[in-house]
Amino acid sequence: MRHIISVLLENESGALSRVSGLFSSRGYNIESLTVAPTNDSTLSRMTIVTTGDDRKIDQIEKQLNKLVDVAALQDITIAGHLEREVVLVKISVLDEQIDTLKRIVKSFNASISDVSPNKFIVEMSGSCEKVDELLSSLQNGDIIEMVRSGAIGLASGEETLSIPCQID
Amino acid sequence: MQLTGADIVVKSLKEEGVEYVFGYPGGAALHIYDAFHRQDDVQHILVRHEQGATHAADGYARSTGECGVVLVTSGPGITNAITGIATAYMDSIPMVVLSGQVMKPLIGYDAFQEIDAVGISRPCVKHNFLIQDVNDIASTIKKAFHIAKTGRPGPVLVDIPKDITADVAEFLYPQDLTMRSYPAPRKALPNEIVIAVEAMLSAKKPIIYAGGGIVAASAQEPLRDMVSKLGFPCTNTLMGLGAVAHSDPNFIGMLGMHGTYEANMAMHDADLIIALGARFDDRITGTLHNFAPDAKILHVDIDPSVIDKNIKADIPIVADVKEVLIAFNNELTRREKDINPELLKEWWRQIKQWQSLDSLWYEVDDKVIKPQFVVQKLHEVTGGQAYVTSDVGQHQMFAAQFYGFSDTHRWINSGGLGTMGFGLPAAMGVKFAHRDADVVCVTGEGSIQMCIQELATCKQYDLPVKVINLNNRYLGMVRQWQEFSYEKRYSNSYMDSLPDFIALSEAYGHVGMQITKPSDVEGALKEAFAMKDRLVFMDFITDQQENVYPMIEAGKGHHEMRMRPGSKTLA
Numbered sequence: 001m002r003h004i005i006s007v008l009l010e011n012e013s014g015a016l017s018r019v020s021g022l023f024s025s026r027g028y029n030i031e032s033l034t035v036a037p038t039n040d041s042t043l044s045r046m047t048i049v050t051t052g053d054d055r056k057i058d059q060i061e062k063q064l065n066k067l068v069d070v071a072a073l074q075d076i077t078i079a080g081h082l083e084r085e086v087v088l089v090k091i092s093v094l095d096e097q098i099d100t101l102k103r104i105v106k107s108f109n110a111s112i113s114d115v116s117p118n119k120f121i122v123e124m125s126g127s128c129e130k131v132d133e134l135l136s137s138l139q140n141g142d143i144i145e146m147v148r149s150g151a152i153g154l155a156s157g158e159e160t161l162s163i164p165c166q167i168d
Numbered sequence: 169m170q171l172t173g174a175d176i177v178v179k180s181l182k183e184e185g186v187e188y189v190f191g192y193p194g195g196a197a198l199h200i201y202d203a204f205h206r207q208d209d210v211q212h213i214l215v216r217h218e219q220g221a222t223h224a225a226d227g228y229a230r231s232t233g234e235c236g237v238v239l240v241t242s243g244p245g246i247t248n249a250i251t252g253i254a255t256a257y258m259d260s261i262p263m264v265v266l267s268g269q270v271m272k273p274l275i276g277y278d279a280f281q282e283i284d285a286v287g288i289s290r291p292c293v294k295h296n297f298l299i300q301d302v303n304d305i306a307s308t309i310k311k312a313f314h315i316a317k318t319g320r321p322g323p324v325l326v327d328i329p330k331d332i333t334a335d336v337a338e339f340l341y342p343q344d345l346t347m348r349s350y351p352a353p354r355k356a357l358p359n360e361i362v363i364a365v366e367a368m369l370s371a372k373k374p375i376i377y378a379g380g381g382i383v384a385a386s387a388q389e390p391l392r393d394m395v396s397k398l399g400f401p402c403t404n405t406l407m408g409l410g411a412v413a414h415s416d417p418n419f420i421g422m423l424g425m426h427g428t429y430e431a432n433m434a435m436h437d438a439d440l441i442i443a444l445g446a447r448f449d450d451r452i453t454g455t456l457h458n459f460a461p462d463a464k465i466l467h468v469d470i471d472p473s474v475i476d477k478n479i480k481a482d483i484p485i486v487a488d489v490k491e492v493l494i495a496f497n498n499e500l501t502r503r504e505k506d507i508n509p510e511l512l513k514e515w516w517r518q519i520k521q522w523q524s525l526d527s528l529w530y531e532v533d534d535k536v537i538k539p540q541f542v543v544q545k546l547h548e549v550t551g552g553q554a555y556v557t558s559d560v561g562q563h564q565m566f567a568a569q570f571y572g573f574s575d576t577h578r579w580i581n582s583g584g585l586g587t588m589g590f591g592l593p594a595a596m597g598v599k600f601a602h603r604d605a606d607v608v609c610v611t612g613e614g615s616i617q618m619c620i621q622e623l624a625t626c627k628q629y630d631l632p633v634k635v636i637n638l639n640n641r642y643l644g645m646v647r648q649w650q651e652f653s654y655e656k657r658y659s660n661s662y663m664d665s666l667p668d669f670i671a672l673s674e675a676y677g678h679v680g681m682q683i684t685k686p687s688d689v690e691g692a693l694k695e696a697f698a699m700k701d702r703l704v705f706m707d708f709i710t711d712q713q714e715n716v717y718p719m720i721e722a723g724k725g726h727h728e729m730r731m732r733p734g735s736k737t738l739a
């Protein structure tokens with residue numbers, strides 16, 4: 001099954017390589033991995049999308065937790081959550097294709113964010129599934145290059161990811 | 169007090185109570201070496217190869233429970249140390265490794281002797297640091313020791329650029345430490361203890377399976393207390409030998425690939441496996457698909473990640489095994505009247521029957537020396553009280569099977585990584601910690617040559633360890649696998665051109681002996697151990713074709729052991 005794991009990571013040099021190294025050395029899948037600073041300057045937040053049965057996911061979480069730089073983690077797939085991914089697609093279009101493209105863009109709530117002669121960059125943010133759908137709709141056009149940000153997400157409602165208070 | 173970074177390093181080690189640092193100098197570490205020269209609180213031991221430094225620190229750590237400390241230079245210094253760091257990592261041994269690094273402005277420019285120490289060590293350390301500022305040295309070293317020693321122990325690397333060891337800062341060793349991302353280990357809940365003890369009291373075919381975690385937690389006392397309260401059969405892993413004394417009637421031998429028949433059969437047939445500080449690794453379980461089909465698994469470990477990793481636990485308890493054992497014992501005392509030895513009668517009858525096969529038997533020979541015989545005599549001559557290190561191969565298994573350990577911290581071997589070359593330097597580290605004890609390295613002619621240069625260190629520091637070389641002129645364990653699985657195609661397992669070990673030992677300033685007749689074994693051992701202040705290298709010319717039995721072969725379950733040909737069978 002597909003899981004989205006959010007990790008609060010100490011903003012230390014090498015922290016990212018510890019996480020990515022863990023995944024490669026133990027043979028865990030990474031579908032995507034994103035990391036960026038948070039409102040707390042000492043912490044980064046990483047979002048890992050991975051797949052595996054319950055036992056594998058349990059191991060992934062335990063092994064991540066063992067890393068000294070991991071401050072907290074949460075499998076946000078378990079409860080309700082909001083998932084987003086940004087995609088940019090550069091396509092070349094002939095004049096007669098422009099209308100079709102605009103229709104597709106509109107139906108996905110996407111936008112054309114960069115325009116140059118016969119080359120458009122389409123931008124969309126949505127769930128990873130939505131991104132997949134957009135890409136398959138654009139399949140017939142001439143995709144020159146594309147980039148996906150990888151998923152990010154937050155659990156909805158009361159559920160939050162924060163550092164557990166240390167009780168001594 | 170304003171000090172240089174190098175002095176801060178050494179002073180921090182002193183604050184941690186470090187007695188010995190095992191190391192080897194080089195450019196990037198020279199300021200630190202100069203600081204060692206200015207003091208005599210912490211003694212630096214000069215080895216002959218950085219691998220030797222890590223194994224020596226490791227032997228020191230395993231025999232004392234303290235943290236071993238290593239100092240090496242950048243580049244080849246740290247790469248040479250990696251094997252020893254990985255060895256400590258696989259066996260969860262507390263160790264702090266300090267490595268010099270090229271100056272900060274040169275990092276990333278392929279400077280002379282630059283290597284990414286943090287990157288290259290990452291898969292085999294519990295944690296590592298690259299210090300960026302002289303003001304961080306003391307607190308980083310404090311953290312390194314804390315991480316190495318607490319929770320599931322392990323090696324921690326601290327990489328220190330050379331310019332930082334020349335910078336000056338105020339020295340103040342921190343007293344407290346806050347690491348929000350490294351919380352204290354979990355404690356067991358009262359309810360978990362009650363449930364676990366309930367399972368013990370109703371078990372009809374229980375077995376206690378105790379591993380290296382008992383050694384790491386120094387939990388042998390409460391373990392023995394529990395074993396005697398319950399009267400359960402108990403097996404130790406290769407890493408846990410000595411946790412329950414070999415002479416204890418409840419001890420049914422080591423388990424796993426070369427464990428006893430009775431220990432492996434009891435694991436297979438058990439209705440309750442009580443795993444204490446053990447991790448169900450593949451050398452223990454054999455194939456997993458028919459592992460202990462009827463057993464409920466009670467698994468206690470400080471590391472949550474070992475729970476459910478290989479074998480699913482029915483009753484998991486994540487906590488310090490010593491604390492858990494004490495809690496078990498309290499609960500067992502409370503419920504003393506519910507302990508019913510009658511329940512175990514049939515189980516013990518079955519175990520005794522398995523034991524009657526005497527699965528470790530071997531043919532005694534009066535012409536050629538059997539390696540097992542040497543180890544048995546070694547036990548007698550040392551009164552079973554020696555610290556025994558070993559290398560990796562058949563001799564390691566013979567030592568484990570036949571020495572008979574009465575206590576923890578006495579059996580020192582590379583169980584997880586299986587590092588040939590470990591034995592001699594590890595014995596040096598043990599000897600530093602236990603000057604008056606007998607320290608023995610049981611080795612093979614293959615393994616000993618992997619760190620033989622440390623004989624010079626033994627000379628320099630007067631370390632009268634005894635080397636027991638079980639010389640079968642083969643990479644014996646490899647030869648055994650080739651005999652069993654490759655139709656005796658002995659590809660590259662024969663050691664041609666062995667050195668004259670007597671001459672070699674003498675060249676290093678030690679005593680060498682060669683023993684070729686079984687009748688000379690005991691006398692030679694006595695003679696060697698009588699030389700209290702000399703290193704004696706004893707080259708025993710042993711049976712070339714001897715194999716380690718019994719054995720769980722690849723792809724087999726632990727109830728399908730291969731026995732020595734000619735073994736008794738059960739009626």
Ligand SMILES: Cc1ncc(C[n+]2csc(CCOP(=O)(O)OP(=O)(O)O)c2C)c(N)n1
Nearest residue numbers: 561562563586588612613614615643644645
């Ligand atoms: C560094 C290293 N290289 C290779 C091996 C694989 N290996 C395991 S046992 C063994 C043979 C050891 O031979 P020896 O030291 O003579 O001991 P014996 O088995 O003959 O007792 C080898 C090569 C290893 N464990 N470690």
